[in-house]
Amino acid sequence: MIYWQIFISNFMANFLGYGGGPASIPLLEHEVVDRYSWYTVHEFSEMVALGNALPGPIATKMAGFIGYDQGGILGAIVGLFATVAPSILLLIILLGLLLKFKDSPKVKNMTKLVRPAIAVLLGVMTIDFFTSSYKGIGIIHTIFLGAVSLLLLEKWKVNPVFVIGGALLYGAIFLG
Numbered sequence: 001m002i003y004w005q006i007f008i009s010n011f012m013a014n015f016l017g018y019g020g021g022p023a024s025i026p027l028l029e030h031e032v033v034d035r036y037s038w039y040t041v042h043e044f045s046e047m048v049a050l051g052n053a054l055p056g057p058i059a060t061k062m063a064g065f066i067g068y069d070q071g072g073i074l075g076a077i078v079g080l081f082a083t084v085a086p087s088i089l090l091l092i093i094l095l096g097l098l099l100k101f102k103d104s105p106k107v108k109n110m111t112k113l114v115r116p117a118i119a120v121l122l123g124v125m126t127i128d129f130f131t132s133s134y135k136g137i138g139i140i141h142t143i144f145l146g147a148v149s150l151l152l153l154e155k156w157k158v159n160p161v162f163v164i165g166g167a168l169l170y171g172a173i174f175l176g
Contacts, residue, residue: 002071003078005036010063010082021059028062038070059083137175145170 009031017024025048032038039047051061060083067079101107133142145167152158152166 003075006067006071006075006078007082009036010066010079011085014059014063014083015086017059021057021062024059025062028059028066032066038066137171141175 009028013024013027013031017027029041029044033041033044047062047065048058051058051065054061060080063079063083064076067075067077069075071078098107130142130146133145149163149167152163153160
């Protein structure tokens with residue numbers, strides 16, 4: 001029964017909490033403090049403060065903690081799954097709709113309009129990364145890492161995981 005309660009409390013908070021983790025905090029508080037009485041308001045506020053101090057999304061950190069505290073490792077897994085389940089369900093529904101109407105002229109026009117916007121956003125992000133890298137490590141290291149990465153990825157088709165790992169190792173050795 002506890003696993004179902006962990007699932008429902010996290011699922012409902014994240015399903016109804018439009019806007020991400022911070023929007024789901026009051027809903028999660030209602031579930032774990034008022035409905036199930038697992039925590040006091042003070043304990044919950046300490047959990048939120050600790051969750052905000054750690055890197056990463058707060059909703060998953062809180063779900064993992066609550067799940068582990070109430071149901072052990074399996075409870076943590078259930079809580080984490082319940083946190084991402086609303087997004088997974090909505091993506092499946094959206095993809096189902098897109099596949100159903102993929103031949104529709106409106107959907108084709110929508111994807112034609114979205115592609116240039118995505119390309120521009122990725123281009124702007126690349127320029128921002130290059131600029132911050134240039135300011136942080138200098139032009140020589142930036143050009144070297146960019147050129148080597150481009151060759152490894154495009155010419156020799158090296159897996160991106162190895163390229164990123166190599167760049168991290170380069171940074172640890174030469175820039176650390």
